[in-house]
Amino acid sequence: MVSRIAVAGGGIAGLSAALLLARQGYAVDLVERDGPPPEDLAGIQEWQRPGAPQVRHPHMFLGLFRHLLCTRLPDVHADLIAHGVDEVDMTAPPGVEAPADATDLAGFGSRRATVEWVLHRAVRKQAGVRVHHGLSVREVVVDRGRVRGVRVDGAVIEADAVVDATGRRSPLVGAFTKEVEESPCGNVYHSRFYRLLDGVPKPPTFLVPVVFAGGEGFGGGLYAHDNRTFAVVFARLPEDEALGRLRETGAFEAAAKAVAQFEPWLRPGNAEAIGEVVPMAGLTNMWRELSPDAPPGYLPIGDVLCTTDPILGRGASFALAGAARLGDLMSRHGADPEAVSAGLRAYAQGEVRPWYEDGVHDDVERTRSWRATVQGRPEPPAGLPLSVLAALAGQQDQRLWELAQLRANLMAPPDSLDTSEVRERLDTVLATGWEPPVLSPGPSYTELTDALAAHSG
Ligand SMILES: Cc1cc2nc3c(=O)[nH]c(=O)nc-3n(C[C@H](O)[C@H](O)[C@H](O)COP(=O)(O)OP(=O)(O)OC[C@H]3O[C@@H](n4cnc5c(N)ncnc54)[C@H](O)[C@@H]3O)c2cc1C
CATH class of the missing domain: 3.30.9 (D-Amino Acid Oxidase; Chain A, domain 2)
Incomplete structure (x- = not known):
């Protein structure tokens, strides 16, 4: 029976997992190596986050992220809007009125630190969560095959399950990893x-x-x-x-x-x-496969399991999606840590892995093309990828628009445009003499x- 959960790492995955699990009644200890955010959002730019250096780089938050906030953590979504985050509606092309039955779709750009600041506010108000700042988790304590807690600097925090949300350099996952695939993003x-x-x-x-x-x-x-x-x-x-x-x-x-x-x-x-x-x-694309004998109750989410090229802007969505899936699994199988671990593995394989492969493919193509230009032998312009062509032609066909945006925002799988419907709609648009506009040339x-x-x- 799981009643106490230690969450290692207070980035996007850890903060949202702590909130979702505490709201199900679990007693949560959240351990974050960096110090707390400032009281006032005005001081956010000076917040030191050496544990998550990407905080100093721009972030866009795709439709999946916003959808999960609205459905799972609506108070956090409302607080983000109240604290100066503007959404960008992507339901229909700019200047076009969306049909009544269009899927609600929006994303936003925000300093990553602002998103964390708002998540921290919710965590602070949340009953059942104790936050420990300035402590590093060193090890998952396992006894007779069962998770017993985490070893932090000089002490053990007891827990029946450990959520590893310590990011791509997780000091914990190595003990349980069977295979690692890693390739440079090329930038x-x-x-x-x-x-x-x-x-x-x-x-x-x-x-x-x-x-x-x-x-x-x-x-x-x-x-x-x-x-x-x-x-x-x-x-x-x-x-x-x-x-x-x-x-x-x-x-x-x-x-x-x-x-x-x-x-x-x-x-x-x-x-x-x-x-x-x-x-x-x-920067690397990285995929970690856990050993089958990793102890039940060790629950890795977010960048610990998979990182993708930041250019694609997908990682924060996967961090929140992992926390949301973990929440679902705990509410269904909380008494059975093996079932939760199996569910997380199936989720990663079935829903994250295809995007990992898609990102690796994009990086190989882009790196080859950039290298050719830099070496003074630019490649002839290639045809636009289906995902880009469909998004552009979507300005002539609302259904194409919707399908392309759902994929771009991770709300439909990577191969979701590879259908006869999309090809027929594209052919129809192209038959009118329409040509794709030049995309914001630099x-x-x-x-x-x-x-x-x-x-x-
Ligand atoms: C340059 C760059 C730009 C990016 N841009 C985008 C973007 O535009 N859109 C997007 O969706 N994604 C983007 N990403 C990816 C995104 O930032 C990550 O996927 C996301 O942060 C993963 O969240 P996480 O919570 O899993 O890990 P992290 O955010 O890395 O959080 C891990 C947390 O664990 C803490 N920690 C680490 N070790 C320990 C320990 N031993 N004990 C306690 N705490 C520990 C760290 O301090 C940190 O707070 C970008 C990434 C980079 C590198």
Whole structure:
């Protein structure tokens, strides 16, 4: 019988699992190695999160994330909106009225720290959760094949089950892992946060809370976030030392200025930087398979089991989805930890694994194409992938739009567009003479490297 649960890690997966489990009546100890968030959201930019360095990079939250918040943690969703997060409605193409029966679909951009801040507020108010900040979980304590708790710095917290939500560098999972698949995402991130100054109207984004630029040899994006903040990010090949200069503040600013789509946001007098340029390297797609003899009651979720390329913006949704599935399994089989473990394994294999494979495939294709451009032998333009073509043609056909957006927002499986209905609808749109519009083109690779080279200092 499980009554006490230790949750290791207070990122998105751990915080949401703690809330969902405490709301089912479990006594929860949440252990997080970093310190607590500030009392006031105004201080969030200074919150130190060395345990989750991605907090310093932009995040978009896809439709699945927002759907799970609305259905599982509606108070958290309402509190996010109350604290300055704007949603982007994706039910119908921009400027088109959605039919009455369209699926409700929206996503949002927010500083990741703001989302955690709101989750922490809910956890603090939640009966049944004790939060331990500044403590690291060192080990899962197992006795005679059963989970007994976690060893933290200098003590044991007793528990009948342990949720491992310690992220991609989990110190716990290694003891129970059978196989690890890992491949480089093929990119390094350089990001900086800004705030629009008072009185400056918010410039438009493009469909999602993001403005994209580039795609030939590098990636660039501007992510609209909460409370008039936004972030600019460039992604480059790890070996690309010409773009490696993006780590320098002046060079980064010169590159950002070379992107016409960012200009309305970054125009002098419109915005101020609220942080330094920060890099993130070593990004990998990673899949962990647990040994069959991992003890029942050891329950890994989120990045512990699977990481995907941040460019795709999927990880936070999987972290929340893992917590939600764990909650469902505990409510159904709480007395039977083996059934819960089996359910989590089946969920990961059946619902997360196809997205992992999809992400690895995307990364291989993109890395090859970027490498060709950087090495001066750009590939001829390839046909658009079905997912992109369907989304663009969806501006002519609401049903196509809906199917493409459901997939893009992880609310339909990766192969959900591979159907005769989608192909027939695409053919019909193409037969009208419609051609896909150019997607927010950015500077070419040469223009970007020229902008960097022109910057001295
Ligand atoms: C650069 C970058 C950009 C990204 N952008 C997006 C995006 O736009 N959209 C999106 O959906 N996803 C994005 N992701 C992915 C997303 O951030 C992760 O998938 C998500 O954070 C996973 O949540 P988690 O709770 O599983 O792990 P984490 O968020 O990593 O949380 C793990 C927590 O465990 C704590 N911890 C670690 N070890 C211990 C220990 N021993 N004891 C106690 N506590 C411990 C850490 O301090 C941390 O708080 C991005 C990732 C990166 C790297």
